[in-house]
Structure formats: structure tokens, C-alpha cells
Amino acid sequence: MLSILPADREVSEYLVGHPGIDxxxxxxxxxxxxxxxxxxxxxxxxxxxxxxxxSAAVVLPGRGRRVDRRGRPSRPPR
Incomplete structure (x- = not known):
């Protein structure tokens, strides 16, 4: 499950510290x-x-750009 929860400090600390959060x-x-x-x-x-x-980003499998072992952009194999 994905939940995006913008909150103030008190609520955020409660959520982050809750034992049910994985x-x-x-x-x-x-x-x-x-x-x-x-x-x-x-x-x-x-x-x-x-x-x-x-610039936060989520890259899912099969999406996004290809990078080499050093994190540099690379071209797909031909």
C-alpha cells in the first residue's frame, strides 16, 4: 500500500514512530x-x-532510464 501523508511535525512523528509502519x-x-x-x-x-x-522520484521495474554500474545514463542494447 502507498500512502502519501503531508503533515505537521507532531502528526509526522507519531506516524513515523508507530510500530505498525513497515x-x-x-x-x-x-x-x-x-x-x-x-x-x-x-x-x-x-x-x-x-x-x-x-526531485524525489519513484522508478518502477520496466520504467525509467537505463544506467550503468556507476549510475551514468546508458543506451539500451541493440
Whole structure:
């Protein structure tokens, strides 16, 4: 299930710290990301922070661009 929940700090900390949450994805500042992961760590909740960026993205299998082992764009095989 995917839920996108913009919320204030109090609600966010409650959700991130809830034992029923399996995984967290966060996009925001480094300071806020540290706090999110600190709260999540109490329950050993997995997380994917995107810190300091403004271009969060989700790439699903079979979609998106191809990259080589170093993360550089590559062309599809011919």
C-alpha cells in the first residue's frame, strides 16, 4: 500500500514512530531527515530518505532510464 501523508511535525512523528509502519520514504531537509530516521530507528523501521533534494522520484521495474554500474545514463542494447 502507498500512502502519501503531508503533515505537521507532531502528526509526522507519531506516524513515523508507530510500530505498525513497515517502511518510510522521506524527501526534505537534512535536519528533518535526521529526525525522521531517529524516530523510525526506535522500532527499527526501514527508511529511504532523500535529503536536501527537490526531485524525489519513484522508478518502477520496466520504467525509467537505463544506467550503468556507476549510475551514468546508458543506451539500451541493440
Amino acid at each position: 517502511k518510510i520514504s522521506f524527501t526534505g531537509s537534512v535536519g528533518a531527515g535526521k529526525r525522521v530516521m531517529e524516530v523510525a530507528a526506535r522500532n527499527l523501521t526501514r527508511g529511504d530518505p532523500e535529503l536536501g533534494g527537490k
